[in-house]
Amino acid sequence: MTTEIKSKRDPEGTRRRILDAATEEFAKGGLAGARVDQIARRAETNERMLYYYYGSKEGLFLAVLERQYARFRADEARLQISDEDPTVAVRTLARFVWDWYYEHPDFIRLVNSENLHEARHLKKSSQLHQLVNPVVDVLAEILRRGQRKGVFRDGIDVSQLYLTISALGYYVLSNRYTISAVLGRDVASQEEHERLAQLHGDMLLSYLTCPPPDRAQGE
Numbered sequence: 001m002t003t004e005i006k007s008k009r010d011p012e013g014t015r016r017r018i019l020d021a022a023t024e025e026f027a028k029g030g031l032a033g034a035r036v037d038q039i040a041r042r043a044e045t046n047e048r049m050l051y052y053y054y055g056s057k058e059g060l061f062l063a064v065l066e067r068q069y070a071r072f073r074a075d076e077a078r079l080q081i082s083d084e085d086p087t088v089a090v091r092t093l094a095r096f097v098w099d100w101y102y103e104h105p106d107f108i109r110l111v112n113s114e115n116l117h118e119a120r121h122l123k124k125s126s127q128l129h130q131l132v133n134p135v136v137d138v139l140a141e142i143l144r145r146g147q148r149k150g151v152f153r154d155g156i157d158v159s160q161l162y163l164t165i166s167a168l169g170y171y172v173l174s175n176r177y178t179i180s181a182v183l184g185r186d187v188a189s190q191e192e193h194e195r196l197a198q199l200h201g202d203m204l205l206s207y208l209t210c211p212p213p214d215r216a217q218g219e
Contacts, residue, residue, distance in 0.1 A: 017043040022064050027106040030113040031061050062121040068107050069131040086146030091201045098169035108173050136162050152208045168200040
């Protein structure tokens with residue numbers, strides 16, 4: 001039985017193998033460095049089937065990115081924080097984001113690669129906002145609960161806060177090798193990850209619970 005016939009008899013399995021192989025190749029070499037023939041070989045199919053399912057190398061790259069965001073969304077949806085104390089919920093959500101980045105280094109590499117292309121591929125995605133916005137909505141509800149209880153201050157931009165949470169976890173992992181070389185220690189080790197997560201969580205809660213500097217000075 002030829003590879004093409006087997007691929008057509010198991011389309012879901014073929015697409016999964018292609019995406020798995022493409023994720024590794026794109027994470028390793030970026031869009032430019034990844035080779036279609038190598039992806040097809042690792043997926044145990046042929047280039048014709050790859051183009052049949054994804055249209056082009058760039059179409060496959062977008063599919064890989066969308067699957068990464070979809071997996072993040074699916075894992076986030078399993079969080080049970082709607083009834084948690086708001087301060088605990090912020091820590092839980094933030095820690096989830098940081099741990100997810102830590103446990104999925106391919107995501108960091110793929111997003112770095114897409115940034116080199118100025119998000120040209122993600123801008124074409126019809127589902128990206130549906131995958132990212134629910135996380136921001138969860139954070140917004142946590143903030144509302146905290147404000148109603150008088151725990152969190154008003155005037156917080158939810159989107160900016162989420163970007164800050166993301167950046168605190170992303171930057172260290174994205175630049176782990178240069179930062180580690182400068183500081184002389186592995187900042188992405190498990191021990192350092194735990195210490196940074198605690199520090200970043202404390203910083204977030206200080207921001208959410210303290211009045212703005214100008215208001216504090218006027219009191």
